[in-house]
Amino acid sequence: MADIVPTVLVGLYGWDTKDFIIGPHERPFDDNGDGTIDRNDQRALEAEVGAEHPRVTTVSAAGGKWEVVADLSAWADLIADGTAKRVEIAVMPELQDADAVVLALDAPSRTFDLGANEFADDFYSPIVKVTDGCETCHDALATNYHSPDRGGNIVVCRLCHITKSGGSHLEMQSRSIDSYVHAIHSFQAFDIGDINFAEPVEALHYEHHIGFPYPTHGITDCESCHTPGTNNVPDQSKSLPGLLSASDAVESWDRKIGDVPEYVTGPASRACGGCHRAVMIKEDEAGELTLFNLHTKQGGYLVEGGEDAGATLGTVIDEMMAIFK
Ligand code: HEC
Ligand code: HEC
Ligand code: HEC
Ligand code: HEC
Helix, strand or coil, X not given: CCCCEXXXXXXXXXXXXXXXXXXXXXXXXXXXXXXXXXXXXXXXCEEECCCCCCCEEEEEEECCEEEEEECCXXXXXXXXXXXCCEEEEEEEEECECCCCCECCXXXXXXXXXXXXXXXXXXXXXXXXXXXXXXXHCCCCCCCCCCCCCCECCHHHHHHHCCCCCECCCCCCCECXXXXXXXXXXXXXXXXXXXXXXCCHHHHHHHHHHHCCCCCCCCCCCHHHCECCCCCCCCCCCCXXXXXXXXXXXXXXXXXXXXXXXXXXXXXXXXXXXXHHHHHHHHCCCHHHHHHHHHHHHHHCXXXXXXXXXXXXXXXXXXXXXXXXX
8 A cells, every 4th residue: 555656636527417527637727837738737637646736735645545635726617606516536546566567456436526515426326337347358447558557447437538538549439438438349440540551461450350249249238338227328417518539531541431520419429329430430331420420410419520629519518508507
C-alpha cells in the first residue's frame, strides 16, 4: 500500500445521466496563461498525488493513506444551476514490483452527491460485468493500450472515455466507452487510414482482423458482458448526446464509403451503432450505412458537426437535456 502512487480523478456528471459533462481528463483551461489550450495545460481534475496542479492539492500522503482536495469552483455555475449534481471520484492505483512492472490493480470509484453532501453508491448500477464478463476473456483490462492500473471498473473507463470526444483510432465512432467496446468486439480495425491496402500482407492482415469471430460464437451474446436488462435502447434522460468521428481518408483502397462528416447523435445511435456501423464499415456497405444513419436520425437526431463540432454538441446537449429538466 505504502508504495502505491495514486492518480485521483474527479468527473462531473451531467444532469441525471451516467455521462460526464466535465471529464477529469479534458484540458478545459489555459492554465499556464500562454494564450492557447494545449498539452502544456493541466487536465481538468486529474492529478497524481503530490504533483503540482491548479485544482487538485495533496494535503497528506504517508503509509498508504492520502488526503487530496479538489477545487470545483471553476464549475460553480454548473453546480448552482443543477447541471452538475453529482461527481464520480476515482483512483488509479499505480504500483510497480521490484522489476518495475506495473501490477494490474482495480481502479476503485464512488459517486458523491453534491447537494446531499454524501456518497450515492446506488446512483447507477453497473451496465456490464467485469469479473464474470470482461475477465472471462481478459486477465486485466486496458493493458495493451494503457497501464494496468485502470481495470476492474468500467465507470473509470467512462470517466475519460466521455461522449464529448469522437473516436480517433476508430473512425465513425465515439470515444465513449460503449461505442469503443462494441466496435472493437465487432472487430472494426483501428486506424484504417494507415493501412496500405496495395500491400498484400497488410491487406491480408486487415481481412484477418475484421473476420475474427467474437469468442462466444457471436457478438449478439450481449450477456457475455452485460448485466441482464441493460442492453436495450438507452433512456435518453440517463445518457448524454455524443460525438462520432468522421471517416478516415483511405488512400490505397477505392472503397465505396466516401467522406462521412463528424456527427452529433444520441445514446442509442452511439451504443447500438457501435456494432451496427462497425459491420457496415467492415463490409464497405456505403448504402446501408447511409440508411442506418437515416434510421437513427428519424428515430432520434443526427446533426452534422460542422466547423466546430464541440460547439454543435454543446448546443444539442443543452436542447436535449432541457427536455428532461
Ligand atoms: C468472449 C470474450 C471477450 C469478452 C467477454 C470481452 N472481450 Fe475484449 N476482446 C476480446 C478479443 C478476442 C479481443 C481482440 C484482441 C485482438 O484484436 O488482438 C478483445 C479486445 C479488446 C480490446 C482492445 C484491445 C486492443 O488493444 O486492441 C478492449 C479495449 C477490450 N477488449 C475490452 C473489453 C471490455 C471492457 C470487456 C467487458 C465489458 C471485454 N473486452 C469483454 C474478447 C473478449
Ligand atoms: C485516464 C483516462 C483514461 C482512462 C481511465 C481510460 N482511458 Fe482509454 N484512452 C484514453 C485516451 C485519452 C485515449 C486516446 C484516445 C485516442 O487517441 O483516440 C484512450 C484510448 C483507448 C483505446 C484505443 C486504443 C488506442 O490505441 O488508442 C482503447 C481501446 C481504450 N482506451 C480502452 C479503455 C478501457 C477499456 C478503459 C478502462 C479499463 C480505459 N480505456 C480507461 C484515456 C483513458
Ligand atoms: C464485449 C462486451 C460487450 C458486449 C458483447 C455487448 N456490450 Fe453493450 N456495452 C458494453 C460496454 C462496455 C458498455 C458501456 C458500459 C458503461 O458505460 O458502463 C455497453 C453499453 C451498451 C448500451 C448503452 C447502455 C446505456 O445505458 O447507455 C447498450 C444499449 C448496449 N450496450 C447494447 C448491447 C447489445 C444490444 C448487445 C448485444 C447485441 C451488447 N450491448 C453487447 C459492452 C458490451
Ligand atoms: C454487440 C453488438 C451489437 C449491439 C451493441 C447491437 N446489435 Fe443489433 N445486431 C447485432 C448483430 C451482429 C446482428 C445480426 C444478427 C444476425 O444476423 O444473426 C444484429 C441484429 C439486429 C437487428 C435485426 C436486423 C435485421 O436485419 O435482421 C435489429 C433490429 C437490431 N440488431 C437492433 C439493435 C438495437 C436497437 C440495438 C441497441 C439497443 C442493437 N441492435 C445493438 C449486433 C449488435
